[in-house]
Amino acid sequence: MPTPEAMTAAVHAYVAAFDRADPSAVRDLFAANATVEDPVGSPPHVGHDAIYGFYAKSMETGAKLHLEGPVRIAGNSAAFAFSVKLAINDSPMQIDVIDVFEFNDAGKVVSMRAYFGPGNFSQGAAPHA
Amino acid sequence: MPTPEAMTAAVHAYVAAFDRADPSAVRDLFAANATVEDPVGSPPHVGHDAIYGFYAKSMETGAKLHLEGPVRIAGNSAAFAFSVKLAINDSPMQIDVIDVFEFNDAGKVVSMRAYFGPGNFSQGAAPHA
Structure with missing residues (x-):
């Protein structure tokens, strides 16, 4: 099993690479x-x-x-x-999401599941409590 | 499948009942x-x-x-x-947690998984960004 520090670093690397x-x-x-x-x-999307x-x-959405x-x-x-911030037809939009990653012993992500639905879309970028 | 509103209400009922x-x-x-x-x-804890x-x-911990x-x-x-706030030997402690609930068609939770580890414990109750 990868260390907690390695898994945390992978999440930060994921966000940085996405952004x-x-x-x-x-x-x-x-x-x-x-x-x-x-x-x-x-x-699901399966494989590299x-x-x-x-x-x-x-x-490509600029999210x-x-x-x-x-x-x-x-x-x-x-x-x-996390929140996803993007613009649709120049209108700012926010999507509130929770991701769960499962790792293999080599420290690679074997399963990613993203939790969000229509009720998690909001206009603008108002901060949440 | 229960409605998004019903699942959201169940989460709020869970927090209120715990508290x-x-x-x-x-x-x-x-x-x-x-x-x-x-x-x-x-x-896992299995059954009512x-x-x-x-x-x-x-x-009983007062969390x-x-x-x-x-x-x-x-x-x-x-x-x-969410965060869990409690006191251990009069010292305030915070644990940062993410829970995932899966529901059956009757709107009852069939699976609860709580994500947290040693690195998610902190002293005091400092707010997170």
Whole structure:
């Protein structure tokens, strides 16, 4: 199992890579056969190529991630709350999300699950308590 | 599947019941054969009696839960970030946690997983960004 520090660092690397629109760096955080279910309940993206494509498309929106509170680490998993800020037709939009990563012993993400739904979209970028 | 509103209400009912130290009300949010894995990686508490016992004991610490940010809803699941504030030997302590609830069609929680680890304990009650 990777150390808590390594899992926390992987989450920070994920956010940084997303925010500089670097889908290769995001893909390289995942195991070759990893699954990305974003949002939970939708068909998963499976494997490096599908994961790269999903993130490349997501980054084209110009969305940026903002961590909210500390990364939670338990067993081989990390959970973290964040907001996604983007503009749709020049209107600022925020999506509140919680992601859960599961890691393998090599420190790669084998499963990513993103929790958000229609009620987590809001106009503007008002801070939450 | 329960509505997003019903799942969000269940999370708020859970926090309120915990904070008034009412383990019966917490238990009644769960299905009879539900599992509680708190923290993730530890042996789960299975079924109403075990869940009641676990929460009754947790509440004896005087711990109180404080939601941080909105409840995230995806599919049949709710994820939410919160802090636990308690005192150990009169010293204030905070634990930062993310819980994930999965619901059945009757709106009862069938699986609860709590994400936190040693790195999520801090002295005092300093607010997080």
